[in-house]
Amino acid sequence: MRPLAARLAAVVTLGAAALLGTPQAAGAASRCVDSSLPVTYEESRIETPALPGGTRVPYELVEQGGFTAYPRALRQALCHARSVSAAERVLQRQGAQLWRTAVARAQGRIQMGTIERYDDRPLYWTRLLGTRDIRQWAPRFAVTGAERAGLLKAYEYAARGITSTGFGRGVTKVLVSGFDPYQLNNEIRRSNPSGASALQLDGLTYRSGGRTVRVQAVVFPVTWSGFDAGVVEDAFGPHLTRHARERADLIMTISQGNRGVMNIEQWAGAWRGGSPDNNNEGAAGQVPPAPRWPQPSPAPEFIETTLPYQAMIDAGTGPWPVALNRQICEWAAGTRPTGPVTCTANGPSAGGQAQSGGGGNYLSNESMYRSNRLRLELGATDIAGGHLHISALVYPVDPLVLIDDAFAADRAATIEQTVALVKAAGTAA
Structure with a gap:
């Protein structure tokens, strides 16, 4: 098996390639998210306007951290989900991948983006883009409030490391x-x-x-x-x-x-x-x-x-x-x-x-x-x-x-x- 750094780098490359590919894929992803649906106050900060002469800080930090492909990957995967249970599996995978990648980047095992590796802000804003999209996900089938709350929890727990705290024996x-x-x-x-x-x-x-x-x-x-x-x-x-x-x-x-x-x-x-x-x-x-x-x-x-x-x-x-x-x-x-x-x-x-x-x-x-x-x-x-x-x-x-x-x-x-x-x-x- 390849070393972890190589495997994570390959995942990042393949994910970006798949997402940035066709206009049709991007259009399909945008159609399953309804931006009129409510978001939290915290998620609304994603759209904080840039100061005069500056950049939009949340998006800039995601880009400088090398995470631009991750919100797109989550959105596209959600748009392909055909049931709530399928969406939950997708979100657990996406969240876990985001956490693993952020940890590997922070510890210097992979190289991503231009901002220094100790920076926690790219992970924060990337995860928040994900929760916003889950909140605004509008599939062709019904999703109850309780089901959406379960999806948010599945994603957040994985993307916060809560589902990956195993130690192994003898330590x-x-x-x-x-x-x-x-x-x-x-x-x-x-x-x-x-x-x-x-x-x-x-x-x-x-x-x-x-x-x-x-x-x-x-x-x-x-x-x-x-x-x-x-x-x-x-x-x-x-x-x-x-x-x-x-x-x-x-x-x-x-x-x-x-x-x-x-x-x-x-x-x-x-x-x-x-x-x-x-x-x-x-x-x-x-x-x-x-x-x-x-x-x-x-x-x-x-x-x-x-x-x-x-x-x-x-x-x-x-x-x-x-x-x-x-x-x-x-x-x-x-x-x-x-x-x-x-x-x-x-x-x-x-x-x-x-x-x-x-x-x-x-x-x-x-x-x-x-x-x-x-x-x-x-x-x-x-x-x-x-x-x-x-x-x-x-x-x-x-x-x-x-x-x-x-x-x-x-x-x-x-x-x-x-x-x-x-x-x-x-x-x-």
Whole structure:
């Protein structure tokens, strides 16, 4: 069998050749998509107008990443599907191929496009073009709302790495997650170093202390609705059950945090602040239970990390300092959400009600809370779990520049330190 890089390169070449071929094929593909059908607010950003003198950023990033053929391939495949079940198989294949290719490109095993390989934005916008087309797919047969939701889930889970987290036997198993870019309303160029780190970490295998450690990674959406639907639990749950063949030894959620520091969060809280997500949606409230998975009752107000944080701190990684963030904010018992909020580094008080964990009360905090709430409910107290906030990025001053040397170097350094911290945690697991 040919090496993976050669096989993926061949898939890219053949896919592009098939899609860019005939005008008839392109016309047929366009006829099965109805652009008048509604899309999400997040998907509507694809058509963000170019700044004067600039390019349309989403399309430019897809092109510079070398992914132009992928949305066309998905659309053409959908147009040839003759049933919902056939469409689901197509979307699982298309999503998995997109994820594998993005990982191989990020890790330098194949060469694609002109933008540097650490960039996570081409994958984000390519996947979003795919979900938009699935939402606007208009075949000649009826598709119910539930069926379309199932198709979107099949594609997204495959294209986010969630369906490909197998480890194999005889290895220490580390499962991590990153996030999509977010806060795009004011900065359409945004990258997310946690999602970019996930692409570098997926499939990473190394030897340490006579053991083989293998890392698998997924990327989460920045949407409250995605979390409500159980994406976090669906990603981590199969690796937390007691008799699972692929049971993890360590789980870690990762997100972008404050500039210039890598914080290991000591606590996650049971409250979501409701700040707008990528769909401009959000409402404050307690973190809701997840479908399909057991939930503790009552739910804990705070969950403490069990990551080997001292080993991560002592690993001596750089360029950013690494610290355990002990901060929490809480309401006194029975006063949520109208009472005064107290913030402390001394841990939760007796009966205190969570207002925020160390990492706040946005989706990063909730990714730690949900994954570890499930870990505890499944009795997986022998599995280490927690959250790492990594340094935020600073974008080129010129708004027409998608990437420059300083931005690329800063992001690469942050990603490489994240990889080193995950390896330190895996070694200590």
